[in-house]
Amino acid sequence: MARDRFDLQAVVRPNIWALKPYRCARDDYSTGILLDANENSFGPALPLTHQSPITLPTDASYSDSHLERYPDPHQAEIKTSLASLRGLSSTSHFFLGVGSDESIDLVIRVFCQPGKDKILICPPTYGMYGVCAQVNDVEVVKVSLDVEGGRFQLQTELVKKALAADPSIKVVFICSPGNPTGTLINHDDIRTILNFEEYKGVVVVDEAYIDFCVTEAGQSPASTAKWVEEYPNLIVCQTLSKSFGLAGIRLGVSISSPQIAQIFNNTKAPYNISSPSSIIARSALSPSGISQMQSHVSRILSERSRLITSLKSLPSIGRILGGNDANFVLAEVLDKEGGKACNERAFGVYKELAEKLGVVVRYRGTELGCEGCLRITVGTEEENGRLLERLRGLLG
Ligand SMILES: Cc1ncc(COP(=O)(O)O)c(C=O)c1O
Structure with a gap:
């Protein structure tokens, strides 16, 4: 063992x-008049209206509320x-x-x-x-x-x-x-x-x-x-x-x-x-942060299923590779004859999507076992809808 x-x-x-x-310095002392760490006791160089650029929790500690520390x-x-x-x-x-x-x-x-x-x-x-x-x-x-x-x-x-x-x-x-x-x-x-x-x-x-x-x-x-x-x-x-x-x-x-x-x-x-x-x-x-995370994850998972189903119905999209265990999918783009995964076409689709159609995915065709693949992050329902509509236009 x-x-x-x-x-x-x-x-x-x-x-x-x-x-x-x-x-x-903070390993030794963290309260009192702190003249031990060569900080700037006059405070952060921020406009006075933005002395605290983020919302502080009610139990904010000294270093939380003093960005000069x-x-x-x-x-x-x-x-x-x-x-x-x-x-x-x-x-x-x-x-x-x-x-x-x-x-x-x-x-x-x-x-x-x-x-x-x-x-x-x-x-x-x-x-x-x-x-x-x-x-x-x-x-x-x-x-x-x-x-x-x-x-x-x-x-x-x-x-x-x-x-x-x-x-x-x-x-x-x-x-x-x-x-x-x-x-x-x-x-x-x-x-x-x-x-x-x-x-x-x-x-x-x-x-x-x-x-x-x-x-x-x-x-x-x-x-x-x-x-x-x-x-x-x-x-x-x-x-x-x-x-x-x-x-x-x-x-x-x-x-x-x-x-x-x-x-x-x-x-x-x-x-x-x-x-x-x-x-x-x-x-x-915090407990409410974690429940927010879980709620986002469950929405991403249901969008992922919807995205996979829709991608599969598009012409020239081949297999969705891998286990689909993350917040993205790996989709094959096929050649014009619709038979084989095709790097040239996948790269063209990727460039066209990013440069003309305002949707950015990742070309992954040069990775081992990922011939012709685009890696697509699961977005919001609206973002995925736009991606699918543009892909349909390009591949249809
Ligand atoms: C597998 C994997 N590990 C680590 C990272 C980097 O994560 P972080 O943002 O925490 O640096 C990424 C980011 O895409 C990733 O895909």
């Missing part, structure tokens, strides 16, 4: 393991709400970052020595894993998903073979539900990688879209977040950018063993979550 054999120290970069974290470096309240939302008993499992993109970068910085270690990804997948690896001078090993018929599942035997062959792989990124595949990865396959004895590194499960995999009762049994209590080699990344509709505040979450979370918290910039982001995140994670 992973718990017995996982040696965290052996997999963390030695310089990070040895890091003595920066102790910031550095924010809380620990954000305990957000972590408490997240622990309760994700069914974890302790806030010690959490790291908060500037979007999931900060968690992805941090994972690579903490576990991979530049120019030496590697990550493993399973294309087609989210592009930032490769970008962050390149920025950090870390090589990328690719083991594609099984893309046959839009299955988009892990090829576990091939992943295991790659891991066994190369001990310099320190991180495996699994995107579930995947982007651009929209497909939840089988839990048994994730466990197979977590339990694989010959692999000494960590497994990241990127669950940016996990809240779109809900049951009728609004539960999300698809999340692996609670598994961090069982697997010390697991890191789950989530975000407020998707189901909570807060991409603008840049609030990402990583959930892991308390030891890994501590290392992430030691390594991050001290005040990475801004006060305005924190206020908005706390409001979104």
